[in-house]
Amino acid sequence: MNRSWEKIQNDAFAFFVDKTEIGQLIMKPHSSSVQAIALIQGKEYGIKRTGIWKNNVEISDENNQVVAHTRIEKWYAQTLTLTYQGQSYQLITRNNPLAEMAITYKGSDILAYGLHAADNRDPLAVRITASSRQDEYIFDFLLWYLFWPIATESMGDYLTFTLLMTA
Numbered sequence: 001m002n003r004s005w006e007k008i009q010n011d012a013f014a015f016f017v018d019k020t021e022i023g024q025l026i027m028k029p030h031s032s033s034v035q036a037i038a039l040i041q042g043k044e045y046g047i048k049r050t051g052i053w054k055n056n057v058e059i060s061d062e063n064n065q066v067v068a069h070t071r072i073e074k075w076y077a078q079t080l081t082l083t084y085q086g087q088s089y090q091l092i093t094r095n096n097p098l099a100e101m102a103i104t105y106k107g108s109d110i111l112a113y114g115l116h117a118a119d120n121r122d123p124l125a126v127r128i129t130a131s132s133r134q135d136e137y138i139f140d141f142l143l144w145y146l147f148w149p150i151a152t153e154s155m156g157d158y159l160t161f162t163l164l165m166t167a
Contacts, residue, residue: 003128005144013148015040015140022137025144034060038141045138047145056080059142068138084138091142098124099150103139111139113147126151 005013011027023040034046043062050056051072057080059068070080070091082089082103090104100114109131116127126147128140 001130003130003140005126013144015137015144017137023141025141027145027148036141036145038138038145040137040141045141047142057142057146059138068142082142084136091146099147101143101147101150103143111143113143115151 002016002018004016005025006016008014008024011029013025013027015022015025023038026037026039028035028037034048036047038045038047038059045062045067046060046064048058048060050058050069055072057070058066061067068082068084070082072080078093080091082091087105089110092102092104094100094102098115098117100112102109102112102114104110109129111131112127112129114127114129116125
């Protein structure tokens with residue numbers, strides 16, 4: 001399964017799996033309530049940062065019910081606990097050697113978004129790595145929401161970049 005994001009407007013992206021559009025993510029960087037709207041297969045979700053330092057994330061459905069949330073274990077840690085459908089996952093930020101964010105379950109990566117040195121023409125690209133059983137697209141939307149500022153800062157605003165996938 002090839003996963004990719006395509007910029008469709010300044011702060012809006014379309015998510016594709018094998019050239020089939022799964023949904024769109026609309027960033028709302030100046031909003032005080034919902035910072036992104038995820039439209040995933042006909043359902044709408046709001047994504048926002050929470051907590052006094054805004055280091056946690058909540059995803060709510062169209063009825064404003066929280067369906068997923070993160071909780072930081074230690075304020076200086078690089079790992080968050082992600083709760084979704086009664087399961088606990090880890091959301092990890094790492095630098096190996098370039099920035100990467102991953103969602104793990106029982107110690108194994110199920111989805112990761114990371115910078116990748118592609119070739120001489122395009123010095124940096126985003127690589128999406130998913131386990132074969134990863135079909136919870138809400139995780140892709142969460143990781144893109146969190147990773148987008150890193151990709152923008154690292155790659156400039158030519159976000160018509162090529163997203164690579166190795167599954």
